[in-house]
Amino acid sequence: MDPNGHEPPGSWMGRTVGRIHTRSVTRLSLLFLIGWKPTEAFPSYSRAIPNGDRVPCLEEIGGCSAGTAPGQPDLVCTGVGHATCEGGSMPLNQFGQDFKNEGFQWTRELCRMDSDGDGLTNGEELGDPCCKWEVQSNGDEQWTGISHPGFSLSHLSSDMVEELKNHCEEEPTEETQEDASNLFLEDEPQLMKEFRISNFSVRQVKTDLPVFTFNIEAPECENKDCQIVGLEAIIDQPDFVHHFILRGCTSGFSSGGNGGQGTTLTRMVCPEWIAGWVPGRDLFFKAPWEAGLPLSTSGSRPLKGWELEVHYDNPERVGGVIDSSGFRMYYTTKPRKQQLGILDLVKVLYAPNTRIPPGRDRYFLTQSCRIRGADVPLNLSSIGFHAHYLGREMHVDMFRSEDKTTLWGDQHWDFDDQYIIDLEGVTFLDGDRIQATCIYDSTNRSSSTIFGTESTDEMCQHTVYYFPARSSVVCEDPGYYWLGSLEKDDDAHAIYKDHPVESAEAVRSAWAQRLSPLGR
Numbered sequence: 100m101d102p103n104g105h106e107p108p109g110s111w112m113g114r115t116v117g118r119i120h121t122r123s124v125t126r127l128s129l130l131f132l133i134g135w136k137p138t139e140a141f142p143s144y145s146r147a148i149p150n151g152d153r154v155p156c157l158e159e160i161g162g163c164s165a166g167t168a169p170g171q172p173d174l175v176c177t178g179v180g181h182a183t184c185e186g187g188s189m190p191l192n193q194f195g196q197d198f199k200n201e202g203f204q205w206t207r208e209l210c211r212m213d214s215d216g217d218g219l220t221n222g223e224e225l226g227d228p229c230c231k232w233e234v235q236s237n238g239d240e241q242w243t244g245i246s247h248p249g250f251s252l253s254h255l256s257s258d259m260v261e262e263l264k265n266h267c268e269e270e271p272t273e274e275t276q277e278d279a280s281n282l283f284l285e286d287e288p289q290l291m292k293e294f295r296i297s298n299f300s301v302r303q304v305k306t307d308l309p310v311f312t313f314n315i316e317a318p319e320c321e322n323k324d325c326q327i328v329g330l331e332a333i334i335d336q337p338d339f340v341h342h343f344i345l346r347g348c349t350s351g352f353s354s355g356g357n358g359g360q361g362t363t364l365t366r367m368v369c370p371e372w373i374a375g376w377v378p379g380r381d382l383f384f385k386a387p388w389e390a391g392l393p394l395s396t397s398g399s400r401p402l403k404g405w406e407l408e409v410h411y412d413n414p415e416r417v418g419g420v421i422d423s424s425g426f427r428m429y430y431t432t433k434p435r436k437q438q439l440g441i442l443d444l445v446k447v448l449y450a451p452n453t454r455i456p457p458g459r460d461r462y463f464l465t466q467s468c469r470i471r472g473a474d475v476p477l478n479l480s481s482i483g484f485h486a487h488y489l490g491r492e493m494h495v496d497m498f499r500s501e502d503k504t505t506l507w508g509d510q511h512w513d514f515d516d517q518y519i520i521d522l523e524g525v526t527f528l529d530g531d532r533i534q535a536t537c538i539y540d541s542t543n544r545s546s547s548t549i550f551g552t553e554s555t556d557e558m559c560q561h562t563v564y565y566f567p568a569r570s571s572v573v574c575e576d577p578g579y580y581w582l583g584s585l586e587k588d589d590d591a592h593a594i595y596k597d598h599p600v601e602s603a604e605a606v607r608s609a610w611a612q613r614l615s616p617l618g619r
Contacts, residue, residue, distance in 0.1 A: 440566065457544040465598075489548060499530075
């Protein structure tokens with residue numbers, strides 16, 4: 100037991116959230132796993148196709164991973180579009196090539212193709228025989244039988260094939276993509292503001308990460324409780340804008356607040372990670388119908404500006420490219436019944452005394468905290484994660500009495516593919532204990548990596564949206580977090596018992612982080 104009573108329980112009855120399935124995954128990037136780098140290496144590609152994280156792996160294909168999530172087979176294929184099931188193995192198989200040709204989206208055309216030539220369409224093999232699946236769809240079309248659309252040796256039974264062929268009586272419907280027309284309730288005033296980068300000259304370098312600042316000028320919200328209900332990306336140069344991250348700022352900007360370029364120091368007044376965008380998901384934040392994100396220019400924690408960190412990709416060093424990308428903020432002056440609250444489960448953004456040693460393939464940072472100040476059950480809306488280039492895995496578990504609940508576990512997280520996961524039907528109660536973990540791969544580094552603001556530094560942040568918002572709610576940590584190494588087969592959800600703080604490689608104080616401007 101630590102000084103604040105954050106002890107691991109004597110015994111746990113493990114269980115996993117059962118309502119996190121394909122329909123509840125709101126990936127900011129609608130992509131499926133084409134593996135780690137190079138250009139097409141995005142883990143959340145698995146959620147741009149139906150049942151993409153449930154595709155079975157045959158040993159003959161190779162590169163299999165153990166299935167750990169609900170509904171997964173014993174051996175799962177994490178690199179569905181690759182030469183083997185290991186993400187990053189090249190060349191792409193025919194399904195991966197077809198998916199790439201369709202713009203990395205699940206289209207009706209891709210659904211109707213038979214990429215591996217086994218007599219079944221891609222949709223039939225992936226559990227979408229009628230080609231009606233959408234990224235935001237219900238998941239009710241899922242089948243118990245799933246096969247690999249890129250290898251003909253992975254196929255369904257004859258009975259399942261017959262059932263599939265008799266299933267669809269209607270013509271497949273045109274696929275739809277969620278857009279800003281479905282953000283507001285019927286009686287809500289509908290307002291929108293646009294924020295654009297001010298004619299930025301894209302540099303002739305392969306990778307560039309400038310930040311841009313904006314003031315939020317909303318006089319109609321000065322003395323009224325407004326709420327943000329959606330955020331939509333505007334991409335002016337799609338060949339060069341790789342992704343972006345949006346943060347909220349507690350103060351405005353006297354200069355450069357109209358889309359001008361800022362510096363990494365602006366992070367000091369913009370600590371609130373809001374959302375992120377990557378190709379395929381123009382609507383990158385949507386509030387639940389029950390609640391909205393407070394838009395207040397006054398109060399104890401005002402939202403007065405934005406910081407937009409844009410990742411430009413210019414491998415050919417093309418010159419003369421001017422970008423004015425940005426986003427639209429949709430908001431209403433009629434607040435919903437509840438306000439969305441933002442709660443950090445772990446937040447290590449600036450801690451130069453915390454270092455990741457070089458040459459580690461699974462180096463973890465983990466922190467335990469307890470929900471305090473919750474006078475009512477807190478309904479979780481979604482959870483997002485943030486780290487930099489070394490980040491590879493994100494795991495979060497909840498402990499209540501004798502129960503352990505895995506809220507999320509991602510063994511293929513990627514900096515270039517940051518996302519938000521909907522957590523439908525999950526609640527926090529006062530006293531719940533949370534274990535939040537980031538895992539890093541530093542095998543390509545020759546020196547230690549500190550936690551700081553540069554993209555070559557590292558961070559660890561897990562943030563949940565919840566309602567009803569409560570100013571009293573915190574996830575109270577014991578004043579420290581700890582670090583260490585995992586073996587390849589170690590279970591990251593068992594760190595609390597297999598790698599406790601008593602056996603940690605390093606223990607660091609959380610107080611220094613909280614006292615820094617980034618930790619407030």
